[in-house]
Amino acid sequence: MTPSREIEKLEPHxxxxxxxxxxxxxxxxxxxxxxxxxxxxxxxxxxxETFVDDAGNVIIRKPATAGMENCKGVILQAHMDMVPQKNAATKHDFEKDPIDAFIDGDWVRANQTTLGADNGIGLASIMSVLQANNLKHGPIEALFTADEETGMYGAIGLKNGTLQGEILLNLDSEEEGELYVGCAGGIDATVTFTHELDPIYEGDVAYKISLTGLRGGHSGLEINLGRGNANKLLFRLLKKTVAICDARLASFEGGNLRNAIPREAFAIVTIPEERHTDFLQLVAQTEALLKAEYALVDPGLSITAEETQMPEGLLPEMIQDDLINGVTACHNGVLRNIPEMPEVVEASSNLAIVKTDATSVAINILIRSSVESTKEEICSMVESTFLLAGASVEFSGGYPGWQPRFDSPILHTMKDVYQKLYNAEPEVKVIHAGLECGIIGAAVPGLDMISFGPTISHPHSPDEKVEIASVQKFWDYLVSALEKTPIK
Structure with missing residues (x-):
């Protein structure tokens, strides 16, 4: 199927x-x-001037327009990668297939996959600035960073001296009319159990349990919405299944991205054949219970169980029990909000991925906090939980938060420009998601930074969509801000 080109007719062209x-x-x-x-x-x-640095970032430089040579240099920054999420029934190869974007009323969305507006609209806008010959701006550096979604590796690898600009405009926020001046830092936890498979019990039957239909979403922006975590919910069922139906766990696969709330999880279990009626009743009862609990935030929740091919082996019973207890006990979701800004999450964790194979179990958890000591507290909680369960725990990919600077010259300029354009005050906020600003600011000391963008709903999920009218406002705002860049 050839993707639609109807979005090319939208403004700004x-x-x-x-x-x-x-x-x-x-x-x-x-x-x-x-x-x-x-x-x-x-x-x-x-x-x-175009080059790729050692970290895989693409940098493109455009000289100032006539009369703007004395303005401070502006770095326009967005990340190149997108989150590849689709529903299990959707056939799409993110490494080969184009995204099928289409107009849906006031929004643009994709056909059963993530859209890539995060951060594609930022990329596209920077490309438009580089193309344009009718804009007024000082020296421009386009910084397209690599692999932001999996660990901000491009930003982490950025070397001091690569960039020349004094102002950073990060185009990776997702609510028009909001200016972000701070963000949380983060760190990845990797939990590992090692084992050898046990043999199958004679007289058992195998079932595949599928928990699907959750909304998922961005683990920074939407962790506060109380949506279900597929891994946590399926392990909740597995604990009952083991206790009530003498089930044995053969395999588990849930979630696939560290910064996306897992929407789907799948387990293969074996049970004594004479317990299959109890098992199916338990699955149905648990589905009804969870559908009631999550009716408002995850109305599409579904749990099914169907007979499947007998697996090659089972997790050892001790590993199985330790895994179930560890995941059940592990913190997930919001730990606390910022006392001075109660609407903003201070610290959270996302139990993002659980995957088994013939020799190990791997669990990936993304921990975020705008306070370093609180981030360390959650790390300690996670570590203690899984050390007690007999697993190994490693931390990696830590990155700093971005501390707000409310006296920032570019913040003053951006607020003034927005007021004149739209006769309204933009909201100045701190975000719980991990923007690259903190990392880039550490690599380039003294940068004056701000983040803004159009309105994007449900990033990191197949429900992702971008509001058409907000893209026009975002573009007009960006163009006007560049024209008002402060003088050196």
Whole structure:
């Protein structure tokens, strides 16, 4: 099926045309070659200085327009990769297939997959600035960072001296009319159990349990909404299944991205054949219970169990029990909000991925906090939980938060520009998601930074959509802000 091109007719034309081009370039996190080559070719076609640094970031430089040479240099920054999420029944290869984006009323969404508006609209807007010959701006550096969604590796690898600008405009926020001046830091926890498989019991039957239909979402932006975590909920059922039906766990697979709330999880269990009626009743009862608990936030929740092929082996009973108890006990969700800003999450954890194979169980948890000591507290909680369960725990990929600077010159400029454009005050906020600003600011000391963007709903899930009208406002705001860049 050929993807629709209807979004190219939307305003502003250049942004939507560039965004459509980006939807045709596969760019899931970790697969950067296609998008890197696309952006390098783009910059060179415009005869602009273009290069790739050692961390895989693409940098394109555009000189100031006439009369703007004395303005401070502006770094326009967005990340190249997108979150590859689809429902289990959807056939889509994110490494090969284009995204099928279409207009749905006031929004643009994709056909059963993530749209990639996070951070594709930011990318497309920067491309439009680089293309335009009718804008007023000082020196521009486009910084397209690599693998933000899987660990911010491009930003982490950025070397001091690579960039020349003094102001960073991060175009990776997701609510028009909001200016972000701070964000949480984060760290990854990897939990590992090792084992050898036990043999199958004679007289047992195998079932595949599927927990699907959750809304999921961004584990920074939407962790406060109380949505179900597929891993936690399925292990809740597994604990009862083992206790009541003498079940044995053969395999588990839930979640696939560290920064997405897991929407689906699947387990294969064996049970004595004479317990299959009790088992099916337990599954049905648990589904009804969870559907009632999550009726408002996850109305599509579904749990099914169907007979399946007998697995090759079972997790050892001790490993099985330790895993179930560990996941059940592990903290997930919001730990606390910022006392001075009660509407903003201070600290959280996302039990993102659980996956078994023939020799091990791997669990990935993303921990976030805007306070370093609280981040350390959650790390200690997670570590203690799984050390007691007999697993090994490692922490990696830690990155700093971004401390707000409310006297920032670029914040003053951006507030003034918004007021004059829209006769309204933008909201100044701190975000719980992990923006790259903190990392880039550490690599380039003294940067004056701000983050803003159009309205994007449900990023990191197949429900992702971007509001059409907000893209026009975002573009107009960006163009006006560049024209008002402070003088050196």
């Amino acid at each position: 250049s942004v939507w045309q560039n965004f459509h081009s980006l939807t045709q370039v596969p760019r899931p996190s970790g697969k950067r070659d296609d998008i890197t080559n696309f952006l390098v070719d783009f910059g060179k076609t415009l005869h602009l």
